Amino acid sequence: MPTPSDMHDKVALVTGAAAGLGRATALELARAGASLSLLDINAQGLEETAAMVRELGARAQVQAIDLSETAQCAPAVAAAVEAYGRLDALCNVAAVFIPRHSAAMTDDELDTTLAVNLAAPFKLIRAAIPHLLETHGAVVNVTSCAAFMGQAYLAAYSATKAGLTHMTKSLAMEYMHQPIRFNAVAPGGMMTALAMGLTKLEDPDPSLLGRIAPLRGLVEVEDVAQMVAFLATDAARGYHGACINIDNGITAG
Ligand SMILES: NC(=O)c1ccc[n+]([C@@H]2O[C@H](COP(=O)([O-])OP(=O)(O)OC[C@H]3O[C@@H](n4cnc5c(N)ncnc54)[C@H](O)[C@@H]3O)[C@@H](O)[C@H]2O)c1
Numbered sequence: 001m002p003t004p005s006d007m008h009d010k011v012a013l014v015t016g017a018a019a020g021l022g023r024a025t026a027l028e029l030a031r032a033g034a035s036l037s038l039l040d041i042n043a044q045g046l047e048e049t050a051a052m053v054r055e056l057g058a059r060a061q062v063q064a065i066d067l068s069e070t071a072q073c074a075p076a077v078a079a080a081v082e083a084y085g086r087l088d089a090l091c092n093v094a095a096v097f098i099p100r101h102s103a104a105m106t107d108d109e110l111d112t113t114l115a116v117n118l119a120a121p122f123k124l125i126r127a128a129i130p131h132l133l134e135t136h137g138a139v140v141n142v143t144s145c146a147a148f149m150g151q152a153y154l155a156a157y158s159a160t161k162a163g164l165t166h167m168t169k170s171l172a173m174e175y176m177h178q179p180i181r182f183n184a185v186a187p188g189g190m191m192t193a194l195a196m197g198l199t200k201l202e203d204p205d206p207s208l209l210g211r212i213a214p215l216r217g218l219v220e221v222e223d224v225a226q227m228v229a230f231l232a233t234d235a236a237r238g239y240h241g242a243c244i245n246i247d248n249g250i251t252a253g
Pocket residue numbers: 015016017018019020021022039040041042045065066067068092093094095096097116142143144145186187188189190191192193194195
């Protein structure tokens with residue numbers, strides 16, 4: 001896991017940084033010495049995270065941006081580089097989670113899911129690659145156990161997570177001979193605002209929800225954040241094209 005000096009003089013852009021895993025990742029990276037560019041649609045949550053980062057003695061830039069407007073992605077990377085003069089890590093943590101009976105999912109819900117969970121990470125990565133090649137940096141994408149198992153009422157979400165997992169591996173192949181690393185972390189259920197989305201589903205079949213209920217309990221957000229932050233550091237130099245499952249065994253069988 002990252003030590004207090006692993007990200008000294010380095011810069012990380014973290015999406016989804018206003019809450020949950022994104023906030024925890026930002027704090028892990030701040031403890032490791034990074035300067036942070038914090039991106040989220042939730043401006044108030046971002047300010048709270050920025051205050052926590054600064055309390056740890058690290059620098060924080062705040063970018064309140066809606067990633068469903070994917071034209072904002074390249075300017076967000078440029079703003080991080082402009083603020084600090086470099087970029088060493090991009091952590092794509094933000095996602096939307098809209099459990100639906102698939103026949104009832106609206107075009108807007110589908111488009112937002114695809115934009116935030118799949119198109120935005122691609123566009124952020126595309127803009128970050130030249131900077132990360134300069135610094136021998138890393139991309140860490142947060143996917144999900146949903147990438148590895150069919151999950152009822154989550155057809156669109158799980159497709160984006162499987163897509164992001166495979167995007168990570170394909171990028172790792174494309175950049176095999178260049179100084180940049182691409183990895184993913186696939187958490188199981190964590191106690192965050194996102195997970196509460198399932199409780200709002202109308203008229204679910206309990207036997208199907210039971211198939212995605214954790215058998216060994218929820219995963220600790222901090223455990224996942226430590227892995228995301230670790231993969232962003234040079235100490236993770238042996239990881240390239242990996243997807244690390246941290247899911248309390250839910251994808252075991
Ligand atoms: N919580 C779980 O059970 C669980 C399980 C597996 C994977 N994940 C993944 O973990 C990651 C973090 O999720 P979390 O559990 O911390 O949830 P969360 O809801 O606490 O955090 C998600 C963040 O993304 C931000 N976001 C959403 N839409 C956005 C947009 N359009 N533009 C910018 N920011 C936007 C939210 O404001 C929020 O701060 C996600 O990629 C999620 O898919 C979560």
